[in-house]
Amino acid sequence: xxxxxxxxxxxxxxxxFQKLGRSFCGVLxxxxxxxxxxxxxxxxxxxxxxxxxQLQAGELLMAELNCAACHxxxxxxxxxxxxxxxxxxxxxxxxxxxxxQFLKSPxxxxxxxxxxxxxxxxxxxxxxxxAEALTHFLVAQSKxxxxxEELEKVDFQQGKTLYHSVGCVACxxxxxxxxxxxxxxDRTDEMGEDDSELAAARESVRPVAVSVVHxxxxxxxxxxxxxxxxxxxxxxxxxxxxxKLTRAESLAIAAYLVGEQPRHAPALVPQQPLVALGxxxxxxLNCAACHxHPRFPAAPLAxxxxxxxxxxxxxxKSNGRAPRFELEEVQVRAIxxxxxxxxxxxxxxxxxxxxxxxxxxxxxxxxxxxxxVHELHDPFFFTGEQxxxxxxxxxxxxx
Numbered sequence: 001x002x003x004x005x006x007x008x009x010x011x012x013x014x015x016x017f018q019k020l021g022r023s024f025c026g027v028l029x030x031x032x033x034x035x036x037x038x039x040x041x042x043x044x045x046x047x048x049x050x051x052x053x054q055l056q057a058g059e060l061l062m063a064e065l066n067c068a069a070c071h072x073x074x075x076x077x078x079x080x081x082x083x084x085x086x087x088x089x090x091x092x093x094x095x096x097x098x099x100x101q102f103l104k105s106p107x108x109x110x111x112x113x114x115x116x117x118x119x120x121x122x123x124x125x126x127x128x129x130x131a132e133a134l135t136h137f138l139v140a141q142s143k144x145x146x147x148x149e150e151l152e153k154v155d156f157q158q159g160k161t162l163y164h165s166v167g168c169v170a171c172x173x174x175x176x177x178x179x180x181x182x183x184x185x186d187r188t189d190e191m192g193e194d195d196s197e198l199a200a201a202r203e204s205v206r207p208v209a210v211s212v213v214h215x216x217x218x219x220x221x222x223x224x225x226x227x228x229x230x231x232x233x234x235x236x237x238x239x240x241x242x243x244k245l246t247r248a249e250s251l252a253i254a255a256y257l258v259g260e261q262p263r264h265a266p267a268l269v270p271q272q273p274l275v276a277l278g279x280x281x282x283x284x285l286n287c288a289a290c291h292x293h294p295r296f297p298a299a300p301l302a303x304x305x306x307x308x309x310x311x312x313x314x315x316x317k318s319n320g321r322a323p324r325f326e327l328e329e330v331q332v333r334a335i336x337x338x339x340x341x342x343x344x345x346x347x348x349x350x351x352x353x354x355x356x357x358x359x360x361x362x363x364x365x366x367x368x369x370x371x372x373v374h375e376l377h378d379p380f381f382f383t384g385e386q387x388x389x390x391x392x393x394x395x396x397x398x399x
Contacts, residue, residue, distance in 0.1 A: 042370070045334035047206040050357045051370040058338030060354050061331055065114055067314075069289040073304030075343050078351035079358050082237040084115075084290035092144030093223035093234075096135055096268035098214070104131040107326040110214045116314070116323035118285050130281050137278025140270035148220045148261040151251075159256030162249055169380045170363040170373055173209035178379045207374035208363050215257040225254035239359060310336050356398070367398040 042050040045057040052060065059075055064082055068074040090099070102109040104127045106117055119127045139146075164174060164181045174181075215224060229250040231240040245253070282288070282296060289298040313322045315332050327335075346354065353370075356362050362371035373381070373394075385392040 043330070043334060044206075045328070045331045046357060048208045048357070048360070048362050048374070049205050049370050049372055050362055051353055051368070052357060054334050054337045055341050056338075056350065056354060057331075058334035058336070060358060061327075061335055062338060064358060065116075065325065066290055067305065069298070070286065070302050071305045071308075072301040073306035073308075075338060076345075077354075078346040079354055080237065082239065082358075083235075083292070086234050086236070087138060087141075087291045087293070089142045089144055091135075091139030091142030091268075092146055093227065094218055095146055095220070095265075096139055098218045099135040099138060100131045102218075103134050104128060109217070110211070112211050113326075116325045118287075118323045120324035121321045130285075133274045133278035134281055135268070135278070136270045136274035137282060139268050140275040140278075145267045146220065146223065147267060148265045149222060151221055151255055154221070154255045155252050156256055158249075159252035159254070162245075162253050163256055164380050165382060166243060166245070166249075167364070168243075168253070169377050171208055171210050171360055172212050173207065174377065174380055175212075181380065205374065207376055208360055212257055215254075216259045216261065219254070219258055220261065221251065221255045221258045224258055225251040228254055241359075305339055308339075310339065361398070364395045365398045371398075 042052040043054040043057040045054065045061065046052060050057075059077060060079065062068070062074055063077040063079045066082055066084065068077075098109060102113075102115070104119065106113050106115040119130055122130065160176065161181065163169070164176060218224075219227070225247070227234055228243070228245060229247055230242065232238060232242055282293070286299045287293070288296040292298075310316075312320065314325055315327070315335060316322075352367075356365075356367060356371065361367075364371075364373055366372045381393045
Protein backbone atom coordinates (compact mmCIF):
# COMPACT_ATOMS: atom_id res chain seq x y z
CA UNK A 1 0.00 0.00 0.00
CA UNK A 2 2.85 2.38 0.78
CA UNK A 3 4.40 1.89 -2.69
CA UNK A 4 1.07 2.50 -4.40
CA UNK A 5 0.58 5.61 -2.28
CA UNK A 6 3.98 6.96 -3.30
CA UNK A 7 3.24 6.36 -6.99
CA UNK A 8 -0.24 7.82 -6.80
CA UNK A 9 0.86 10.90 -4.89
CA UNK A 10 3.75 11.60 -7.24
CA UNK A 11 1.75 11.12 -10.43
CA UNK A 12 -1.16 13.26 -9.25
CA UNK A 13 1.45 15.94 -8.62
CA UNK A 14 2.85 15.40 -12.11
CA UNK A 15 -0.55 15.57 -13.79
CA UNK A 16 -1.21 18.94 -12.18
CA PHE A 17 1.97 20.35 -13.65
CA GLN A 18 1.14 18.97 -17.08
CA LYS A 19 -2.02 21.06 -17.02
CA LEU A 20 0.00 24.13 -16.09
CA GLY A 21 2.27 23.69 -19.11
CA ARG A 22 5.56 23.22 -17.31
CA SER A 23 8.83 24.04 -19.14
CA PHE A 24 10.35 21.34 -21.33
CA CYS A 25 13.29 20.68 -19.00
CA GLY A 26 11.03 20.33 -16.01
CA VAL A 27 8.68 18.02 -17.87
CA LEU A 28 11.51 15.48 -18.06
CA UNK A 29 9.99 14.32 -14.78
CA UNK A 30 7.28 12.65 -16.76
CA UNK A 31 7.40 9.97 -19.38
CA UNK A 32 6.03 8.40 -22.37
CA UNK A 33 4.42 8.19 -25.71
CA UNK A 34 1.65 5.74 -26.54
CA UNK A 35 3.12 2.62 -28.17
CA UNK A 36 0.60 3.03 -30.97
CA UNK A 37 2.09 6.40 -31.96
CA UNK A 38 5.05 5.70 -34.21
CA UNK A 39 7.79 8.20 -35.02
CA UNK A 40 10.53 8.16 -37.59
CA UNK A 41 14.13 7.50 -36.65
CA UNK A 42 16.96 9.83 -37.63
CA UNK A 43 20.63 9.15 -38.20
CA UNK A 44 21.89 6.16 -36.14
CA UNK A 45 24.73 8.23 -34.67
CA UNK A 46 22.25 9.19 -31.95
CA UNK A 47 19.84 7.09 -29.90
CA UNK A 48 16.13 7.74 -29.63
CA UNK A 49 13.35 8.66 -32.04
CA UNK A 50 14.90 11.86 -33.37
CA UNK A 51 14.64 13.54 -36.77
CA UNK A 52 18.25 14.70 -37.24
CA UNK A 53 20.19 14.01 -40.42
CA GLN A 54 23.77 12.76 -40.39
CA LEU A 55 25.03 16.34 -40.75
CA GLN A 56 22.85 17.61 -37.91
CA ALA A 57 23.77 14.66 -35.69
CA GLY A 58 27.45 15.44 -36.26
CA GLU A 59 26.93 19.09 -35.35
CA LEU A 60 25.12 18.07 -32.18
CA LEU A 61 27.87 15.59 -31.24
CA MET A 62 30.56 18.25 -31.63
CA ALA A 63 28.58 20.60 -29.41
CA GLU A 64 27.94 17.95 -26.74
CA LEU A 65 31.56 16.75 -26.80
CA ASN A 66 32.64 20.40 -26.52
CA CYS A 67 35.12 20.21 -29.39
CA ALA A 68 35.26 24.03 -29.44
CA ALA A 69 36.94 23.98 -26.01
CA CYS A 70 40.20 22.87 -27.67
CA HIS A 71 39.76 23.48 -31.41
CA UNK A 72 39.18 26.46 -33.65
CA UNK A 73 37.01 26.04 -36.73
CA UNK A 74 34.14 24.23 -35.02
CA UNK A 75 30.85 25.12 -36.73
CA UNK A 76 28.81 27.57 -34.69
CA UNK A 77 26.11 25.75 -32.79
CA UNK A 78 22.57 26.87 -32.10
CA UNK A 79 22.62 24.75 -28.94
CA UNK A 80 23.16 26.17 -25.46
CA UNK A 81 26.80 25.59 -24.55
CA UNK A 82 27.51 22.41 -22.65
CA UNK A 83 30.05 22.85 -19.88
CA UNK A 84 31.96 20.14 -18.03
CA UNK A 85 31.15 19.37 -14.37
CA UNK A 86 32.43 21.74 -11.70
CA UNK A 87 35.49 20.13 -10.07
CA UNK A 88 35.71 22.55 -7.12
CA UNK A 89 34.56 19.89 -4.64
CA UNK A 90 35.01 16.76 -6.78
CA UNK A 91 37.21 15.15 -4.13
CA UNK A 92 34.46 15.51 -1.58
CA UNK A 93 31.62 14.01 -3.59
CA UNK A 94 33.47 11.33 -5.60
CA UNK A 95 35.29 8.28 -4.28
CA UNK A 96 39.09 8.70 -4.58
CA UNK A 97 39.36 5.16 -5.94
CA UNK A 98 36.80 5.94 -8.63
CA UNK A 99 38.67 9.15 -9.48
CA UNK A 100 41.87 7.14 -9.98
CA GLN A 101 40.19 4.61 -12.25
CA PHE A 102 38.18 7.20 -14.15
CA LEU A 103 41.16 9.45 -14.83
CA LYS A 104 43.20 6.44 -15.91
CA SER A 105 40.54 5.12 -18.30
CA PRO A 106 37.24 7.08 -18.37
CA UNK A 107 35.19 4.69 -20.49
CA UNK A 108 36.29 1.67 -18.43
CA UNK A 109 35.12 3.25 -15.18
CA UNK A 110 31.99 4.83 -16.67
CA UNK A 111 30.71 3.28 -19.88
CA UNK A 112 29.26 5.91 -22.21
CA UNK A 113 30.97 8.89 -20.61
CA UNK A 114 31.69 11.94 -22.78
CA UNK A 115 35.01 12.46 -21.00
CA UNK A 116 37.82 11.63 -23.45
CA UNK A 117 40.77 9.47 -22.49
CA UNK A 118 43.52 12.11 -22.31
CA UNK A 119 46.09 9.50 -21.22
CA UNK A 120 45.45 7.09 -24.09
CA UNK A 121 48.96 7.45 -25.49
CA UNK A 122 50.69 6.86 -22.16
CA UNK A 123 52.07 3.47 -21.03
CA UNK A 124 50.24 1.71 -18.20
CA UNK A 125 52.65 2.74 -15.44
CA UNK A 126 52.57 6.38 -16.49
CA UNK A 127 48.76 6.37 -16.60
CA UNK A 128 48.70 5.10 -13.01
CA UNK A 129 51.18 7.77 -11.93
CA UNK A 130 49.29 10.65 -13.57
CA ALA A 131 45.88 9.45 -12.35
CA GLU A 132 47.18 9.14 -8.77
CA ALA A 133 48.66 12.65 -8.81
CA LEU A 134 45.52 14.21 -10.30
CA THR A 135 43.40 12.45 -7.67
CA HIS A 136 45.49 13.94 -4.87
CA PHE A 137 45.24 17.38 -6.50
CA LEU A 138 41.43 17.20 -6.81
CA VAL A 139 41.01 15.92 -3.25
CA ALA A 140 43.33 18.62 -1.87
CA GLN A 141 41.33 21.47 -3.43
CA SER A 142 38.01 20.13 -2.10
CA LYS A 143 36.47 21.64 1.03
CA UNK A 144 34.70 18.45 2.09
CA UNK A 145 35.96 14.88 2.54
CA UNK A 146 34.48 11.87 0.77
CA UNK A 147 33.12 9.35 3.22
CA UNK A 148 30.81 6.38 3.07
CA GLU A 149 28.35 5.99 5.89
CA GLU A 150 25.85 3.56 7.27
CA LEU A 151 22.39 4.72 6.32
CA GLU A 152 19.66 4.68 8.88
CA LYS A 153 15.97 5.20 8.31
CA VAL A 154 16.30 5.20 4.53
CA ASP A 155 13.49 3.52 2.62
CA PHE A 156 15.30 1.57 -0.12
CA GLN A 157 11.97 0.31 -1.45
CA GLN A 158 10.80 3.89 -1.84
CA GLY A 159 13.99 4.65 -3.76
CA LYS A 160 13.32 1.79 -6.14
CA THR A 161 9.73 2.91 -6.62
CA LEU A 162 10.66 6.56 -7.15
CA TYR A 163 13.41 5.74 -9.63
CA HIS A 164 10.90 3.87 -11.76
CA SER A 165 8.08 6.41 -11.44
CA VAL A 166 9.37 10.00 -11.43
CA GLY A 167 11.11 10.02 -14.81
CA CYS A 168 14.56 8.45 -14.30
CA VAL A 169 13.68 5.55 -16.61
CA ALA A 170 13.23 7.86 -19.62
CA CYS A 171 16.95 8.68 -19.73
CA UNK A 172 18.57 5.91 -17.72
CA UNK A 173 16.38 2.89 -18.47
CA UNK A 174 14.74 0.52 -15.96
CA UNK A 175 16.76 -1.43 -13.40
CA UNK A 176 13.96 -3.82 -12.46
CA UNK A 177 11.23 -5.74 -14.25
CA UNK A 178 7.81 -4.15 -14.33
CA UNK A 179 6.50 -7.04 -12.22
CA UNK A 180 8.98 -6.15 -9.46
CA UNK A 181 7.83 -2.52 -9.43
CA UNK A 182 4.07 -2.93 -9.71
CA UNK A 183 3.02 -6.58 -9.39
CA UNK A 184 -0.68 -5.72 -9.57
CA UNK A 185 -0.38 -3.46 -12.60
CA ASP A 186 -2.42 -4.45 -15.64
CA ARG A 187 0.60 -3.35 -17.71
CA THR A 188 2.90 -6.14 -16.50
CA ASP A 189 1.99 -8.33 -19.44
CA GLU A 190 3.41 -5.72 -21.84
CA MET A 191 6.94 -6.81 -20.98
CA GLY A 192 6.35 -10.46 -21.86
CA GLU A 193 9.09 -12.42 -23.58
CA ASP A 194 6.79 -13.40 -26.42
CA ASP A 195 5.51 -9.92 -27.24
CA SER A 196 6.31 -9.53 -30.92
CA GLU A 197 5.75 -5.75 -30.95
CA LEU A 198 8.24 -5.18 -28.14
CA ALA A 199 10.69 -7.58 -29.77
CA ALA A 200 10.44 -5.53 -32.96
CA ALA A 201 10.95 -2.32 -30.98
CA ARG A 202 14.05 -3.81 -29.40
CA GLU A 203 15.53 -4.33 -32.84
CA SER A 204 14.57 -0.96 -34.33
CA VAL A 205 15.30 2.35 -32.62
CA ARG A 206 17.78 2.20 -29.75
CA PRO A 207 16.29 3.61 -26.54
CA VAL A 208 18.20 6.33 -24.75
CA ALA A 209 19.75 4.68 -21.68
CA VAL A 210 22.55 6.61 -19.94
CA SER A 211 24.20 4.04 -17.70
CA VAL A 212 24.14 4.51 -13.92
CA VAL A 213 25.77 1.20 -13.02
CA HIS A 214 28.89 3.07 -11.91
CA UNK A 215 26.99 5.04 -9.24
CA UNK A 216 27.91 2.71 -6.38
CA UNK A 217 31.63 2.96 -7.17
CA UNK A 218 31.57 6.73 -7.74
CA UNK A 219 29.38 8.16 -4.99
CA UNK A 220 28.35 7.70 -1.41
CA UNK A 221 24.60 7.73 -0.90
CA UNK A 222 24.87 11.16 0.70
CA UNK A 223 26.98 12.73 -2.07
CA UNK A 224 24.75 11.29 -4.80
CA UNK A 225 21.66 12.51 -2.99
CA UNK A 226 23.10 16.03 -2.91
CA UNK A 227 23.65 15.85 -6.67
CA UNK A 228 20.12 14.56 -7.30
CA UNK A 229 18.71 17.30 -5.08
CA UNK A 230 20.56 20.09 -6.94
CA UNK A 231 22.09 18.70 -10.16
CA UNK A 232 22.45 22.11 -11.82
CA UNK A 233 24.90 23.20 -9.13
CA UNK A 234 27.43 20.67 -10.45
CA UNK A 235 26.29 20.30 -14.05
CA UNK A 236 25.07 23.76 -14.97
CA UNK A 237 24.31 22.96 -18.61
CA UNK A 238 21.03 21.29 -17.65
CA UNK A 239 21.33 17.99 -19.49
CA UNK A 240 20.54 16.41 -16.12
CA UNK A 241 17.37 18.28 -15.10
CA UNK A 242 16.37 19.28 -11.61
CA UNK A 243 13.62 16.79 -10.83
CA LYS A 244 12.33 18.89 -7.91
CA LEU A 245 12.86 16.02 -5.49
CA THR A 246 12.71 16.51 -1.77
CA ARG A 247 15.84 15.74 0.22
CA ALA A 248 14.24 12.54 1.50
CA GLU A 249 13.33 11.43 -2.03
CA SER A 250 16.84 12.26 -3.28
CA LEU A 251 18.40 10.19 -0.51
CA ALA A 252 16.05 7.26 -1.13
CA ILE A 253 16.88 7.14 -4.84
CA ALA A 254 20.60 7.58 -4.14
CA ALA A 255 20.59 4.76 -1.61
CA TYR A 256 18.83 2.49 -4.11
CA LEU A 257 21.37 3.30 -6.86
CA VAL A 258 24.45 3.09 -4.65
CA GLY A 259 23.45 -0.04 -2.73
CA GLU A 260 25.40 -1.40 0.20
CA GLN A 261 28.83 0.17 0.78
CA PRO A 262 31.71 -0.55 3.17
CA ARG A 263 31.32 1.22 6.49
CA HIS A 264 33.71 4.06 7.24
CA ALA A 265 36.03 3.60 4.26
CA PRO A 266 39.27 5.47 5.03
CA ALA A 267 39.51 8.96 3.57
CA LEU A 268 42.38 9.85 1.25
CA VAL A 269 44.91 12.18 2.86
CA PRO A 270 46.49 14.26 0.06
CA GLN A 271 50.30 14.06 -0.09
CA GLN A 272 51.81 17.44 -0.95
CA PRO A 273 54.38 16.16 -3.50
CA LEU A 274 51.56 14.38 -5.36
CA VAL A 275 49.32 17.45 -5.10
CA ALA A 276 52.03 19.58 -6.73
CA LEU A 277 52.58 16.96 -9.43
CA GLY A 278 48.83 16.72 -10.04
CA UNK A 279 48.60 20.47 -10.42
CA UNK A 280 51.32 20.31 -13.07
CA UNK A 281 49.48 17.57 -14.95
CA UNK A 282 46.22 19.56 -14.72
CA UNK A 283 47.96 22.45 -16.50
CA UNK A 284 49.95 20.36 -18.97
CA LEU A 285 46.94 18.28 -20.04
CA ASN A 286 44.88 21.47 -20.47
CA CYS A 287 42.12 20.20 -18.21
CA ALA A 288 40.99 23.80 -17.78
CA ALA A 289 39.82 23.86 -21.41
CA CYS A 290 36.71 22.02 -20.25
CA HIS A 291 36.84 22.29 -16.45
CA UNK A 292 37.16 25.99 -15.64
CA HIS A 293 39.62 26.68 -12.82
CA PRO A 294 40.20 30.04 -11.12
CA ARG A 295 43.99 29.67 -11.17
CA PHE A 296 44.64 27.95 -14.48
CA PRO A 297 43.54 29.47 -17.79
CA ALA A 298 42.87 27.23 -20.78
CA ALA A 299 45.59 26.87 -23.39
CA PRO A 300 45.21 28.61 -26.77
CA LEU A 301 42.95 26.80 -29.24
CA ALA A 302 44.50 24.13 -31.42
CA UNK A 303 44.52 24.34 -35.21
CA UNK A 304 41.23 24.71 -37.03
CA UNK A 305 39.28 21.54 -37.66
CA UNK A 306 38.18 22.87 -41.04
CA UNK A 307 41.59 22.11 -42.58
CA UNK A 308 42.55 19.25 -40.27
CA UNK A 309 43.47 15.75 -41.41
CA UNK A 310 40.51 13.79 -40.04
CA UNK A 311 42.39 10.49 -40.31
CA UNK A 312 44.53 11.67 -37.39
CA UNK A 313 43.83 13.16 -33.98
CA UNK A 314 40.74 12.71 -31.82
CA UNK A 315 38.70 10.87 -34.47
CA UNK A 316 41.43 8.37 -35.31
CA LYS A 317 41.85 4.97 -33.67
CA SER A 318 45.61 5.56 -33.69
CA ASN A 319 45.41 9.15 -32.46
CA GLY A 320 48.92 9.65 -31.13
CA ARG A 321 48.95 12.13 -28.25
CA ALA A 322 45.44 13.39 -28.92
CA PRO A 323 42.60 12.57 -26.50
CA ARG A 324 40.67 9.44 -27.43
CA PHE A 325 36.89 9.55 -27.60
CA GLU A 326 35.07 6.23 -27.46
CA LEU A 327 32.91 6.90 -30.50
CA GLU A 328 31.07 4.46 -32.72
CA GLU A 329 31.92 4.47 -36.40
CA VAL A 330 28.56 6.04 -37.31
CA GLN A 331 29.30 8.87 -34.87
CA VAL A 332 32.72 9.50 -36.40
CA ARG A 333 31.14 9.58 -39.87
CA ALA A 334 28.53 12.08 -38.65
CA ILE A 335 31.18 14.41 -37.21
CA UNK A 336 33.21 14.18 -40.42
CA UNK A 337 30.07 15.05 -42.38
CA UNK A 338 29.53 18.16 -40.25
CA UNK A 339 33.16 19.27 -40.61
CA UNK A 340 33.28 18.90 -44.37
CA UNK A 341 29.86 20.40 -45.16
CA UNK A 342 29.25 24.03 -46.00
CA UNK A 343 28.46 25.90 -42.80
CA UNK A 344 24.95 27.31 -42.56
CA UNK A 345 22.93 28.97 -39.83
CA UNK A 346 20.24 26.72 -38.39
CA UNK A 347 16.65 27.62 -39.07
CA UNK A 348 14.36 27.97 -36.06
CA UNK A 349 12.93 24.50 -36.70
CA UNK A 350 16.42 22.97 -36.93
CA UNK A 351 17.54 24.70 -33.72
CA UNK A 352 14.46 23.44 -31.88
CA UNK A 353 14.96 19.88 -33.16
CA UNK A 354 18.61 19.84 -32.04
CA UNK A 355 17.76 21.29 -28.63
CA UNK A 356 15.04 18.71 -28.01
CA UNK A 357 17.55 15.94 -28.76
CA UNK A 358 20.40 17.47 -26.74
CA UNK A 359 18.22 17.85 -23.64
CA UNK A 360 16.56 14.49 -24.37
CA UNK A 361 13.10 16.01 -24.31
CA UNK A 362 12.25 13.50 -27.04
CA UNK A 363 12.55 10.73 -24.45
CA UNK A 364 9.20 11.94 -23.13
CA UNK A 365 7.53 14.14 -25.71
CA UNK A 366 6.43 13.90 -29.33
CA UNK A 367 7.02 16.84 -31.66
CA UNK A 368 5.66 16.61 -35.19
CA UNK A 369 6.58 13.07 -36.32
CA UNK A 370 9.48 12.30 -33.98
CA UNK A 371 10.13 11.68 -30.30
CA UNK A 372 8.28 9.85 -27.57
CA VAL A 373 9.38 7.43 -24.88
CA HIS A 374 10.62 4.12 -26.14
CA GLU A 375 8.15 1.25 -26.24
CA LEU A 376 10.28 -0.78 -23.85
CA HIS A 377 9.94 1.93 -21.20
CA ASP A 378 6.22 2.53 -21.62
CA PRO A 379 4.97 -0.03 -19.05
CA PHE A 380 6.81 1.81 -16.26
CA PHE A 381 4.56 4.84 -16.39
CA PHE A 382 1.56 4.87 -14.18
CA THR A 383 -1.11 7.32 -13.10
CA GLY A 384 -3.19 7.73 -10.01
CA GLU A 385 -6.02 9.00 -12.22
CA GLN A 386 -7.04 5.88 -14.11
CA UNK A 387 -10.06 7.57 -15.70
CA UNK A 388 -7.75 9.91 -17.65
CA UNK A 389 -6.16 7.01 -19.49
CA UNK A 390 -2.92 7.81 -21.32
CA UNK A 391 -3.61 11.54 -20.99
CA UNK A 392 -3.03 11.14 -17.26
CA UNK A 393 0.30 9.36 -17.54
CA UNK A 394 1.91 10.55 -20.78
CA UNK A 395 3.42 14.03 -21.26
CA UNK A 396 1.69 16.18 -23.88
CA UNK A 397 3.07 16.63 -27.42
CA UNK A 398 5.24 19.68 -28.08
CA UNK A 399 3.91 20.37 -31.57
